[in-house]
Amino acid sequence: MSATVEIHGVEFAYPDGKRALEGVDLDIEAGERVAILGPNGAGKTTLALHLNGILEPHVGSISIGGLQVVEQNFAEVRRMVGLVFQDPNDQLFMPSVREDVAFGPANLGISGEDLQRRVDGALDIVAGTEFADRPPHHLSGGEKKRAALATVLAMAPDVLVIDEPSSGLDPAGRRELMGTLAGLPMTQLVITHDLPLAFELCGRSVIMNQGRVVADAATGVLLSDDDLLAANRLEPPYSFDRAKDSPRP
Amino acid sequence: MGAGHSHALYVHEHSAVHRMAPQTKLVAALGMVTSIAVTPREAIWAFVLYALMIGSVAVVARLRLGFVAVRLLAVAPFVLFALFIPFIATGEKIEIGFVEISVAGLWGAWNILIKAVLGASVSILLTATTEVADIIRGLGVLRVPVLFTSIAAFMIRYLELITDELGRMRTAMTARGYDPKWVSQARPIATSAGALFIRSYERGERVHAAMLARGFTGEMPTFERPTIAPSQWLRVSIVVLTFAATAVLALVLT
Numbered sequence: 302m303s304a305t306v307e308i309h310g311v312e313f314a315y316p317d318g319k320r321a322l323e324g325v326d327l328d329i330e331a332g333e334r335v336a337i338l339g340p341n342g343a344g345k346t347t348l349a350l351h352l353n354g355i356l357e358p359h360v361g362s363i364s365i366g367g368l369q370v371v372e373q374n375f376a377e378v379r380r381m382v383g384l385v386f387q388d389p390n391d392q393l394f395m396p397s398v399r400e401d402v403a404f405g406p407a408n409l410g411i412s413g414e415d416l417q418r419r420v421d422g423a424l425d426i427v428a429g430t431e432f433a434d435r436p437p438h439h440l441s442g443g444e445k446k447r448a449a450l451a452t453v454l455a456m457a458p459d460v461l462v463i464d465e466p467s468s469g470l471d472p473a474g475r476r477e478l479m480g481t482l483a484g485l486p487m488t489q490l491v492i493t494h495d496l497p498l499a500f501e502l503c504g505r506s507v508i509m510n511q512g513r514v515v516a517d518a519a520t521g522v523l524l525s526d527d528d529l530l531a532a533n534r535l536e537p538p539y540s541f542d543r544a545k546d547s548p549r550p
Numbered sequence: 551m552g553a554g555h556s557h558a559l560y561v562h563e564h565s566a567v568h569r570m571a572p573q574t575k576l577v578a579a580l581g582m583v584t585s586i587a588v589t590p591r592e593a594i595w596a597f598v599l600y601a602l603m604i605g606s607v608a609v610v611a612r613l614r615l616g617f618v619a620v621r622l623l624a625v626a627p628f629v630l631f632a633l634f635i636p637f638i639a640t641g642e643k644i645e646i647g648f649v650e651i652s653v654a655g656l657w658g659a660w661n662i663l664i665k666a667v668l669g670a671s672v673s674i675l676l677t678a679t680t681e682v683a684d685i686i687r688g689l690g691v692l693r694v695p696v697l698f699t700s701i702a703a704f705m706i707r708y709l710e711l712i713t714d715e716l717g718r719m720r721t722a723m724t725a726r727g728y729d730p731k732w733v734s735q736a737r738p739i740a741t742s743a744g745a746l747f748i749r750s751y752e753r754g755e756r757v758h759a760a761m762l763a764r765g766f767t768g769e770m771p772t773f774e775r776p777t778i779a780p781s782q783w784l785r786v787s788i789v790v791l792t793f794a795a796t797a798v799l800a801l802v803l804t
Contacts, residue, residue, distance in 0.1 A: 355759045376765060384763040391756040394707055396683030400773065405764035407771030416773075436683055438710045456764060 303332040303488045304366030304381055304459035306352065311361035312512075313347060321347040323512035324361070331366070331459075334482075334489040336499035336520060339509035340534035345492045346387070348509070349462045352490070353382035365460055380409055383458030387465040389445035393437035398429065398448045401437065405456040423455035427481060443474035450481070460488045467495045496537050500524055508533050559677040567611035567679045571778040572688025574786045579676045581790030585797040586668045591661035593800035597668065603792065604671050611679050618674055625670045632662035682706055687775065696770045704757075712750055719746065 306329040313322040321344045329335055337345050350356040351363055354375045363370040370378050386392045395401040399420060406419045424430050427447035432440055440448060446466070453461065466482065467475045475498070482489065482502060493499055499506050499520055506523050508516040510533045516523055523529065524537050567575070582604070589596050608618055639655025680688070686706070690699050719742045728738055758766075 350759065353763055355762055376767075379763060379765045382763075384760070386756065386760050386763075388756070390711055391753065392760045394704060394757055394761070396686060396703055396707070403773060404761075404766075404771060407773065408765035408767065413774070437707070452764065 302459065302486050305329060305331050305364075306460055306488060306490070307362075307364045308348075308351075309362050311348070311351060311358040311363060313344075313351065313356060313358050321512055322351075322358070325509075325512070325514055327507060327514055327517070329488060329490070331488055332486065333505065334491065334503045336503035336506040337490055337492045337509060338494070338496070338499060338506055338523075338533070338535060343509040343533075344512040345509055346464055347512075349384060349464055349490070349492060352460070352462050353379045353384055355384070380456055381459045383453035383456055383461050385450055385453050385461070385463040385466070387468065389442075389449035390437070392449040392452055393445060395437075397434050397436055398440070398451075399424070399433045401448065402433075402451045402455045405452055409456065419455045419457070423451040426454055426485075427451045428477070442469050443471065443477075446470060446474070446478060447481075450478075454485075458487060460490070461485065462490045462492070464492045465494070466491060467493065467498050494535075496524055496535065508535070510534075560681050561613060561617070561678040563612045563679070565610060565612045565679070567607065567675070570679075570782055570785070571691075572680050572684040573691040574688075574778065574782045575676055575680055576685065576688045576692060578786045578789050579672050581786075582672045582793045583669050585790075585793035586665055586672070589665075589797045589800045590804040591657055591664075592804045596796050596800040597664050599796050600668050600793065601671075603789075604668065604675065607675055607789070608671075611675060613675070613678055617678075618671060621674050621678075622667060622670055625666050629663050629666050632659045632666075635659045635662075690772065691775055696772065700770050708750070708753065708757075711753070712746065715749060716742070716746060 306327070308325055308327040311322050311325040312320075314320045323344075325344070325348060337348070339345050347356065351358055352365070352370070354370050354372070357370075357372075365378055365381050368374050368378060368381070393401050395404055402420045402423050403416055406416055411419060420433075421430070424433050427450050429444070429447050429451050432444050432448065437445060437448065446469070450463070450466075461482075463482070466478055470478060475495075479498060479502060482491070489503075491499065491503055503520050506516075506518070506520040507514055508523060508529070515533065516526075516529055527537075530536060582600075586597075586600055589600075605615065608615060635658045636651045636655035637649070639652035639658060641652055641654040643650040643652055645651075676685070683703070683706075686699050686703050689702075690696065723738055723742070728735075730736060730739065
């Protein structure tokens with residue numbers, strides 16, 4: 302149901318020479334929900350792409366539930382780690398949502414009634430049964446986000462890595478998605494700029510900057526350290542700090 | 551453009567033709583178009599017969615004939631040149647007023663015109679009664695290699711996004727006062743086409759990454775399709791055989 306994530310000394314540079322990860326160390330317990338915060342270009346998404354072998358570290362190692370993320374384990378690792386991309390249009394490419402949700406489990410060799418059950422179950426979790434037979438471009442932004450999540454849940458992952466879950470959602474859609482994530486039992490890495498979401502969902506947060514983990518603590522502790530947040534181009538919402546009772550200048 | 555690209559061709563109805571499985575309609579369309587294509591141009595009666603049969607399918611499909619006619623305008627640019635053939639072809643000529651018209655050219659023009667119009671009508675019937683996604687599924691059932699069907703599916707899926715993106719880029723240009731009137735002002739259009747190409751290429755990479763993340767190994771999974779009633783194939787065979795018989799009769803008689 303859930304698995305540990307161990308990241309040790311991971312370094313990575315893109316082919317154009319841009320160094321994205323400069324030695325990332327991070328250990329996550331099974332079932333833990335951790336927010337990954339940090340400014341644009343900090344390496345958060347690059348790190349996410351390492352977790353199931355889309356990108357491979359030049360130095361360092363990653364293991365999921367004790368299984369090394371190396372080429373011979375890719376099939377198993379990709380079943381274990383579900384990656385939800387930031388733009389659902391990158392994730393939804395089949396003619397209908399139902400087929401898209403079936404794509405992952407079908408790649409695992411599941412077929413027939415088992416496949417049907419997986420698909421229905423995943424759609425049910427995201428409350429997506431009503432749009433199951435629609436083509437992806439007929440969905441609203443919120444529906445697309447939910448459909449994208451379902452495509453990953455159908456693989457029954459032990460670790461869920463979700464990139465910017467609340468971007469582009471209206472407040473109600475954001476609230477529903479948070480409810481869904483809160484109800485999921487697997488280990489979760491939530492990459493986000495949405496600090497209230499991190500505070501509500503994740504007991505622990507990690508701040509990344511310039512390809513490194515620069516802070517790792519309880520979310521409440523991190524979010525009350527103004528200097529740390531400012532140094533990493535983060536800012537808690539104004540309403541966070543009840544002490545400031547006068548309007549902002 | 552916006553949402554609804556796949557509905558651009560499809561007409562939402564609940565007719566017997568709409569309900570038929572896509573693979574049967576694809577086979578029917580192929581049979582009809584092939585018969586039309588091989589029919590000799592002199593067999594005018596055969597073309598009248600085809601037109602009547604296509605018209606009756608349209609009626610069963612609850613498509614308005616006016617709608618089919620308007621959509622037929624799409625072939626206009628392609629048949630336009632056919633209208634010149636009678637004036638430039640050689641051989642026996644007849645005089646109409648003060649212009650000389652080639653008889654062989656007239657037959658040539660008629661041949662292109664009637665076959666284009668009837669062939670296009672068949673594809674209009676197909677696309678108006680079958681959703682694009684279903685056409686692709688039907689091709690899959692008919693054992694068209696999954697490489698072709700997935701390329702088609704990706705193209706249709708992302709065409710929508712690319713046209714949206716183009717629309718946004720054009721809005722952004724207009725918002726900054728760009729209002730092209732002369733060819734010399736075309737440069738930004740060329741640049742934006744380049745930008746669009748790069749963006750689409752990058753999108754392709756991200757989609758591929760998302761596929762790999764879900765265990766894609768280079769082979770698209772195929773899903774089982776519900777089997778269809780034999781009566782559907784029977785109906786299709788009758789239509790296709792009628793078309794084929796007309797074509798054969800026309801070939802024999804001319």
